[in-house]
Amino acid sequence: MTQAEKSIGNSPVVKKRISDPRSVQVLLIGLTYLFFIGFIFLPLGLVFSQAFEKGWGFYLDSIHEPYALEAVKLTLLTVAIVVPVNAVFGVSAAWAITKFNFKGKSALKSLLDLPFAVSPVIAGLIFVLLVGSRTPFGSWLGELGIKIIFSTPGIVIATIFVTFPFIARELIPLMEAQGRDEEEAALTLGAKGWQIFGQITLPNIRWGLLYGMILCGARSIGEFGAVSVVSGHIRGQTNTIPLHVEILYSEYNFTASFAVASLLVFLALLTVVLKRGIEKHFQKNSFHH
Amino acid sequence: MNAVTAPRVLASYRLSFSTAFFAALFDGFAGLLTAWVLVRYRFPGKDLLDALVDLPFALPTAVAGICFATLYSPIGWLGQLLAGWNVQVINSPIGIVIALIFIGFPFIVRTIQPVLEEMEQEIEEAAQCLGATRWQTFRKILFPHLFPALLTGVTLAFARGIGEYGSVIFIAGNLPMKTEIAPLMIMSKLDQFDYAGASAVALVLLCISFTMLLALNAVQEWQQKEYRS
Amino acid sequence: MGIELQNITKQFGEYKAIDNLSLNIASGDLIALLGPSGCGKTTLLRIIAGLELADSGKIILENKDTTNLPPRKKNVGFVFQHYALFRRLNVLENVAFGLNVLPFKERPSRSEIRDRVEHLLKLVQMDWAQKRYPSQLSGGQRQRVALARALAVNPRVLLLDEPFSALDAKVRQELRRWLRKLHDEIHVTSIFVTHDQEEALELADKIVVINKGRIEQQGTPQEVYDHPANAFVYNFLGNVNVFHGRVHNGKVSLGAHNVDAPDDLKDIEEKPSQTFVRPHEIGISRIRSNENDFAGTIREVRLLGGQIGLNIECEGLDGPVEAEVPRELFMNLQLAKGVQVFVSLNRVRIFTGDYEI
Numbered sequence: 001m002t003q004a005e006k007s008i009g010n011s012p013v014v015k016k017r018i019s020d021p022r023s024v025q026v027l028l029i030g031l032t033y034l035f036f037i038g039f040i041f042l043p044l045g046l047v048f049s050q051a052f053e054k055g056w057g058f059y060l061d062s063i064h065e066p067y068a069l070e071a072v073k074l075t076l077l078t079v080a081i082v083v084p085v086n087a088v089f090g091v092s093a094a095w096a097i098t099k100f101n102f103k104g105k106s107a108l109k110s111l112l113d114l115p116f117a118v119s120p121v122i123a124g125l126i127f128v129l130l131v132g133s134r135t136p137f138g139s140w141l142g143e144l145g146i147k148i149i150f151s152t153p154g155i156v157i158a159t160i161f162v163t164f165p166f167i168a169r170e171l172i173p174l175m176e177a178q179g180r181d182e183e184e185a186a187l188t189l190g191a192k193g194w195q196i197f198g199q200i201t202l203p204n205i206r207w208g209l210l211y212g213m214i215l216c217g218a219r220s221i222g223e224f225g226a227v228s229v230v231s232g233h234i235r236g237q238t239n240t241i242p243l244h245v246e247i248l249y250s251e252y253n254f255t256a257s258f259a260v261a262s263l264l265v266f267l268a269l270l271t272v273v274l275k276r277g278i279e280k281h282f283q284k285n286s287f288h289h
Numbered sequence: 290m291n292a293v294t295a296p297r298v299l300a301s302y303r304l305s306f307s308t309a310f311f312a313a314l315f316d317g318f319a320g321l322l323t324a325w326v327l328v329r330y331r332f333p334g335k336d337l338l339d340a341l342v343d344l345p346f347a348l349p350t351a352v353a354g355i356c357f358a359t360l361y362s363p364i365g366w367l368g369q370l371l372a373g374w375n376v377q378v379i380n381s382p383i384g385i386v387i388a389l390i391f392i393g394f395p396f397i398v399r400t401i402q403p404v405l406e407e408m409e410q411e412i413e414e415a416a417q418c419l420g421a422t423r424w425q426t427f428r429k430i431l432f433p434h435l436f437p438a439l440l441t442g443v444t445l446a447f448a449r450g451i452g453e454y455g456s457v458i459f460i461a462g463n464l465p466m467k468t469e470i471a472p473l474m475i476m477s478k479l480d481q482f483d484y485a486g487a488s489a490v491a492l493v494l495l496c497i498s499f500t501m502l503l504a505l506n507a508v509q510e511w512q513q514k515e516y517r518s
Numbered sequence: 519m520g521i522e523l524q525n526i527t528k529q530f531g532e533y534k535a536i537d538n539l540s541l542n543i544a545s546g547d548l549i550a551l552l553g554p555s556g557c558g559k560t561t562l563l564r565i566i567a568g569l570e571l572a573d574s575g576k577i578i579l580e581n582k583d584t585t586n587l588p589p590r591k592k593n594v595g596f597v598f599q600h601y602a603l604f605r606r607l608n609v610l611e612n613v614a615f616g617l618n619v620l621p622f623k624e625r626p627s628r629s630e631i632r633d634r635v636e637h638l639l640k641l642v643q644m645d646w647a648q649k650r651y652p653s654q655l656s657g658g659q660r661q662r663v664a665l666a667r668a669l670a671v672n673p674r675v676l677l678l679d680e681p682f683s684a685l686d687a688k689v690r691q692e693l694r695r696w697l698r699k700l701h702d703e704i705h706v707t708s709i710f711v712t713h714d715q716e717e718a719l720e721l722a723d724k725i726v727v728i729n730k731g732r733i734e735q736q737g738t739p740q741e742v743y744d745h746p747a748n749a750f751v752y753n754f755l756g757n758v759n760v761f762h763g764r765v766h767n768g769k770v771s772l773g774a775h776n777v778d779a780p781d782d783l784k785d786i787e788e789k790p791s792q793t794f795v796r797p798h799e800i801g802i803s804r805i806r807s808n809e810n811d812f813a814g815t816i817r818e819v820r821l822l823g824g825q826i827g828l829n830i831e832c833e834g835l836d837g838p839v840e841a842e843v844p845r846e847l848f849m850n851l852q853l854a855k856g857v858q859v860f861v862s863l864n865r866v867r868i869f870t871g872d873y874e875i
Binding site: 218254 | 319322323325326329330332334336338339340341343344345346347348349350351352353355356357358359360365366367390391394423445448449451452453454455459471472473475476479484487488491494495498499501502503505506
C-alpha cells in the first residue's frame with residue numbers, strides 16, 4: 001500500500017514526509033550532481049564532442065562507411081534473433097518457476113543469475129571450447145559445412161547466452177507478485193494450458209515482458225566481451241558495432257570510432273527513455289515494479 | 290597448472306579483485322547517496338537523473354571503455370585536470386576502478402530505491418517523537434534497515450566488476466603485471482591459441498564466479514527474509 | 519490545564535481538514551477523539567504531536583506554547599496504529615531508544631536506563647520479552663511495547679492514533695480494559711483517536727465528537743450518549759432508526775401518527791424532521807398498549823450475542839423498524855418470524871436540520 005492509501009480511508013489526507021534540514025539537502029543533492037557530472041554527463045558529452053570533431057560530413061561518412069554498415073547489419077540481425085529467442089526461453093522459465101513447484105527449482109533460479117556473475121569473456125571461451133573447429137563437435141559441424149566460431153551463428157548464440165537472464169529475471173518477481181489465482185480459476189473453469197497462457201498469463205505480464213525485451217535488446221547490441229572471443233574480428237563479416245568501435249579506436253581513428261559509438265549512445269539513451277516510459281505506465285496501472 | 294599460478298596470472302587475479310572491490314565500495318556510497326536523494330528530495334533535474342541511472346546498464350561496455358579512456362587520457366578533459374595534481378589515471382589501476390564504478394553504479398541505486406520507497410514513514414516519526422535527531426534516526430534506524438539491500442547491490446556490483454572486460458581494457462593499458470585484468474589474460478592466451486592456458490585461468494575465475502553466485506544468492510535470500518515482515 | 523488548542527485550522531489544498539477548532543483538556547484526563555474516517559481527528563492528533571504544522575492556531579501543552587516546536591522538542595509520546603516498532607532492535611532496545619538518544623548531559627546512566635525500561639516492561643506485562651524482536655510478537659504484544667516505548671521518556675502528553683484498530687476483536691477488548699487500568703495508574707494526559715464509538719464510550723473520561731473538522735459535541739460518555747446535541751452525534755454513537763416526517767405547529771408526524779413536538783421545536787411552523795430511536799429502546803408487545811403504537815409483522819430474526827435483533831415491517835411507517843430485545847423477552851412472548859406485534863417508540867429524539875444519513 002502506498003503512503004497515501006495507508007493514511008485515512010476515503011479522505012485525501014497526504015502526510016507530510018519528515019525531511020532533512022535544507023542545508024543537508026543542498027549538500028547531498030550537490031554531491032550527487034557532482035558524481036553524475038563526473039561519471040555520466042562528461043562521458044556523454046565527450047562522445048558527441050569527439051564524434052563531431054571533424055564536422056558533420058566526416059560523421060556521416062564514418063557511419064555510412066561500408067564496414068560500419070556491415071557491422072550495423074550484423075548487430076541488427078543478432079538482435080532480431082536473440083530477443084525473440086530469449087523471450088520464449090525467458091517466459092518459459094519464468095512460467096515454470098512461478099507457476100509450478102518442482103525439484104531443482106531453486107537450482108534453476110540460481111542458474112538464471114549465472115550469465116551475470118560469469119565474465120562474458122569466459123562465456124565466449126566456453127563456447128569456443130565446446131564448438132570450436134578443433135573440438136570433435138566443432139569439426140563434425142565443420143564437415144557439415146556449418147561454421148560457428150568466427151562467424152555469425154557463433155555471435156548469435158553467444159549473445160543469447162549472455163542476455164538470457166534479462167527477460168526471465170524481469171518476469172519472475174512480476175509473476176510471483178501476481179500469484180497463481182487467476183490461472184487456477186481459469187483451470188477450474190475448464191481452460192486448457194495454451195488458453196490459460198494466452199488469455200490470462202500473457203496479458204498480465206505484457207509490460208514486464210516488453211521491458212525485459214528492451215533491456216535484452218540493449219544488452220545484445222552492446223555485448224562486447226563474449227562476442228569478442230567468438231567472432232575473430234573479421235571486418236565486414238563478423239564485426240558487430242561494438243567490435244567495429246574497438247577496431248577503429250585501436251587504429252587511432254578516434255573520431256570515426258566515436259562517431260560509430262554515438263549511434264550506440266543514441267540507442268542507449270533511447271532505451272533509458274523507453275524504460276522510464278514503461279515504468280510510468282506500470283505505476284499508472286498500479287503494478288508495483 | 291603452471292598457467293594458473295604464473296606470477297602474471299596471479300597479478301591479474303589480484304588486480305581484478307581489488308579493483309572490483311574498491312569500485313563496489315565507492316559505488317556503495319555513491320549509490321546510497323543517489324538513491325536517498327532521488328527518493329527523498331524534490332529538485333530540478335530529478336527525473337533526468339533518475340532515468341540516467343540506468344545508462345551504465347544500457348550503454349555498451351566498449352563505448353564506456355573508449356569514453357573513459359579518452360576522458361582521462363593526458364589530453365582529455367579530466368586527464369589534464371588530474372595531471373596538474375600528478376595523478377595518472379590511464380594505464381593504472383585507478384583507471385580500472387573508475388570504469389568499474391561507472392559499471393556497477395546502477396546495481397546499488399536500483400536495489401536500494403524500492404526499499405527506501407517502501408519504508409514506513411511512521412518509523413521515522415516514532416523516532417522523532419522519541420527525541421532522536423535526523424542523524425541519530427539515520428544511524429540507528431534507517432541505515433540498518435537499508436543495509437541488506439545495500440549489501441546485495443554491492444555484491445552484484447562486485448561480481449560484475451570481476452568479470453568486466455569491454456569497459457576496462459581501453460583505459461587500463463594492459464601493462465603486464467600492473468594493469469592486466471584476469472579476463473584479458475584469458476583473451477591473450479586465446480590469441481596465442483593457448484587453449485589449455487586460457488581454460489585454466491578461466492576455470493579459476495569460474496570457480497570464483499560460482500562462489501560469488503552462491504554468496505549473492507545467500508545475501509539476496511537474507512535480504513528477502515529481512516524485509517518480509 | 520493539560521492541553522489547550524486555540525483556533526486550529528488546517529487545509530490540504532482545497533480540502534479543509536480542521537476548521538477553526540478549539541479544545542481544552544484537563545491534566546490527567548483520558549480523552550477520545552471520535553469521528554468517522556476523514557473527519558480530521560488523526561490530523562488534529564498529528565498537529566498536537568508536531569508531525570504536521572497547523573495553518574493557524576496555537577497548541578499549548580502544560581502551559582507552554584509548543585505551536586512551532588518540532589516533535590523532538592515537544593516531549594509527546596506517540597503510539598501509532600501500526601505500532602512502528604524498530605524492526606532491527608529488540609524489545610529492550612526499542613523501549614530504551616528515547617532514553618538512548620538523549621543528549622549526553624541529559625542521558626541517564628546505562629543502569630538507570632535499564633532499570634527504567636524493565637520497570638516499564640513490567641508495567642505493560644512484557645518483561646518476559648526483553649530479548650525478543652518485534653517480528654516474534656503478536657499485534658497486541660507489539661502495541662504494548664510501543665506504549666512502553668512512548669512512556670519511557672516521561673512525556674507530558676500521550677497520543678494514540680487508533681491504537682487498537684489493527685488488532686483482532688478479542689485482543690482489542692482486552693487491551694482497551696488494560697489501557698484504562700494503566701491510565702488510572704499513571705495519570706498521563708492522554709488523547710486517543712478512534713472511529714469506534716464503543717471504544718470511546720468504554721474508555722474515555724471525555725469524548726470529543728468530530729465531524730468535518732469541527733467539534734460536534736464534547737462531554738462525558740453519559741452526556742454524549744443520552745443527550746446528543748444533534749442528529750450526527752446521535753447517529754454516530756450507537757445504532758439508530760430514522761423516520762422522516764414533518765414538524766408542523768407543535769406536532770411531529772411520525773408515520774401515520776402524530777406526536778407532540780419537543781420543546782425546542784414547538785415554535786416551528788413547517789419543517790422536515792427526522793425522528794431517531796435506538797433499537798433497544800423500542801417496546802415490543804403482543805397487545806396494543808398505546809394509541810400511538812404501530813402494528814407490525816416480524817420479517818427477520820437475528821441472533822446478536824446476548825440480544826435478539828428483529829426486523830419489523832409496520833403499517834403506517836414507510837421503512838422497517840430495527841429493534842433489539844433481550845433473549846428472555848423473545849422467549850417469553852414466543853416471538854418468531856411472521857408473528858404480529860405492536861411496536862412502541864418510547865424514547866425518541868427529534869431533530870430538524872439537513873443531516874443526511
